[in-house]
Amino acid sequence: MIRDPKDLQRYTPQERANHWVVGISFILLALSGLAFFHPAFYPLSYLFGGGTWARILHPYIGVFMAFFFVLMFLRFRKLNVLTKTDKEWLSRVGEMVDGNDHNMPEQGKYNGGQKAMFWASVVCMVLLLVSGVLIWRAQFELPIGLVRFGAVVHAVAAVAMIALIVIHAYAAIWVKGTIRAMWYGSVTRAWAKQHHRAWYREVTGK
Amino acid sequence: MALQSLDIKQRSATTTPAPSVRQTMEVAKLIDVSTCIGCKACQAACMEWNDIRDEVGSNSGVYDNPVDLTAKSWTVMRFAEVEEGGRLEWLIRKDGCMHCADPGCLKACPAPGAIVQYANGVVDFHQENCIGCGYCITGCPFNVPRISREDNKAYKCSLCSDRVAVGQAPACAKACPTGAIQFGSKSDMKDYAEKRIGDLKERGYAKAGLYDPEGVGGTHVMYVLHHADRPALYNGLPANPAISPLVSLWKGFAKPLASLAIGAVALGSLFHYVMKGPNEVSKDIEKEVEKEAEQ
Numbered sequence: 206m207i208r209d210p211k212d213l214q215r216y217t218p219q220e221r222a223n224h225w226v227v228g229i230s231f232i233l234l235a236l237s238g239l240a241f242f243h244p245a246f247y248p249l250s251y252l253f254g255g256g257t258w259a260r261i262l263h264p265y266i267g268v269f270m271a272f273f274f275v276l277m278f279l280r281f282r283k284l285n286v287l288t289k290t291d292k293e294w295l296s297r298v299g300e301m302v303d304g305n306d307h308n309m310p311e312q313g314k315y316n317g318g319q320k321a322m323f324w325a326s327v328v329c330m331v332l333l334l335v336s337g338v339l340i341w342r343a344q345f346e347l348p349i350g351l352v353r354f355g356a357v358v359h360a361v362a363a364v365a366m367i368a369l370i371v372i373h374a375y376a377a378i379w380v381k382g383t384i385r386a387m388w389y390g391s392v393t394r395a396w397a398k399q400h401h402r403a404w405y406r407e408v409t410g411k
Numbered sequence: 412m413a414l415q416s417l418d419i420k421q422r423s424a425t426t427t428p429a430p431s432v433r434q435t436m437e438v439a440k441l442i443d444v445s446t447c448i449g450c451k452a453c454q455a456a457c458m459e460w461n462d463i464r465d466e467v468g469s470n471s472g473v474y475d476n477p478v479d480l481t482a483k484s485w486t487v488m489r490f491a492e493v494e495e496g497g498r499l500e501w502l503i504r505k506d507g508c509m510h511c512a513d514p515g516c517l518k519a520c521p522a523p524g525a526i527v528q529y530a531n532g533v534v535d536f537h538q539e540n541c542i543g544c545g546y547c548i549t550g551c552p553f554n555v556p557r558i559s560r561e562d563n564k565a566y567k568c569s570l571c572s573d574r575v576a577v578g579q580a581p582a583c584a585k586a587c588p589t590g591a592i593q594f595g596s597k598s599d600m601k602d603y604a605e606k607r608i609g610d611l612k613e614r615g616y617a618k619a620g621l622y623d624p625e626g627v628g629g630t631h632v633m634y635v636l637h638h639a640d641r642p643a644l645y646n647g648l649p650a651n652p653a654i655s656p657l658v659s660l661w662k663g664f665a666k667p668l669a670s671l672a673i674g675a676v677a678l679g680s681l682f683h684y685v686m687k688g689p690n691e692v693s694k695d696i697e698k699e700v701e702k703e704a705e706q
Binding site: 243244250255257302304306342349354372379382399 | 426540
């Protein structure tokens with residue numbers, strides 16, 4: 206059902222499905238991972254059938270997410286190359302956060318913040334995957350020094366990743382008319398013109 | 412596995428005090444390496460009392476059998492042939508959990524109550540709460556805990572906590588034919604060790620001494636060593652064991668700080684929304700776009 210035929214397509218069904226496969230995996234990983242991070246979060250392990258089940262499932266979900274994240278990376282990497290305008294946008298992010306985005310530099314499909322978010326997630330995901338392998342005792346037995354290092358890196362990268370995703374989700378909630386892009390793929394023309402004017406011109410020719 | 416419940420000094424992944432109304436005497440096992448003859452009665456007594464039989468292994472060319480600690484072999488005699496002053500010395504060390512006062516396993520463990528430390532100093536694993544993550548191995552400065560391939564639970568020497576709870580000495584101490592394994596209050600064991608060290612010094616071992624490493628707050632399994640200046644001679648006994656700084660960072664102050672940081676980001680977002688309001692498409696742009704569409 207198309208509400209307005211003039212709406213612009215922002216994501217294809219494949220892109221959306223890919224995003225949500227990664228998103229759901231990430232939520233499961235964050236919940237089960239936090240359970241091992243601090244006792245305050247241990248009850249989260251009961252969502253997975255208890256501590257032992259959370260311990261068993263967490264790494265498999267991690268490998269699953271890593272695979273789909275690679276696909277997502279391949280889909281979106283070219284759109285996330287940082288440009289001069291993005292750097293200017295990032296240097297003035299304070300105005301944006303303050304709620305006054307009228308004078309922000311014109312943005313393409315993604316703004317500087319979204320691109321920075323993309324690359325930070327890539328770095329965190331690589332760190333999480335590599336360190337996760339190091340501490341996966343059920344599958345690997347590695348030298349203790351590496352395992353200890355892996356445990357620290359995994360925890361640090363996980364905290365950074367969770368914080369990034371909280372910001373990612375909040376940004377989508379904050380900027381009205383955004384979430385529908387990831388649910389059913391389209392955005393209004395006005396939304397595109399306000400937030401991603403260069404992209405708006407590119408797809409509408411106006 | 413344990414009988415005690417009122418005298419718990421520390422409990423893994425628990426941020427409130429554990430039941431600790433009952434105070435008990437601090438105990439220790441003293442292993443006098445200089446009087447050990449390597450008979451392995453302690454290994455046999457350990458498997459007898461705990462009623463666990465490891466798989467029969469194969470001869471690896473040395474006396475060590477099994478060659479390493481396993482989930483079913485909680486103590487192993489390690490034989491080292493060392494040349495000292497032109498003489499061969501056969502240094503035999505009974506390896507197993509040291510029952511640290513500051514246990515790295517307990518610090519690293521994420522499962523509430525899977526590892527406890529009693530007021531008497533014994534560090535005990537409660538396998539029914541163990542989730543099999545192996546963080547205890549990551550935390551241990553002595554490489555002691557082992558995860559069973561059968562049930563994925565971690566195992567190690569319990570210092571016969573069940574025997575100690577009812578006033579008995581650990582099975583290994585009971586079985587030792589030469590008195591190389593002594594058990595009693597930690598202060599008595601230190602006194603006894605002093606006598607043994609004096610004796611060893613008289614016999615020419617000038618560097619004889621007690622191994623009760625401070626880096627882990629002292630241990631509740633101590634060694635009398637002829638060469639206390641070089642513990643590494645005894646099959647790599649660490650000279651200054653301590654919880655790795657990486658483990659302290661990971662399971663120490665970073666843990667609450669990082670949790671707070673995540674909470675702050677989430678709450679910060681909420682308050683940003685409340686205070687700044689949503690970022691909505693402006694009416695002007697909506698009108699502009701409508702005009703453009705009509706053209």
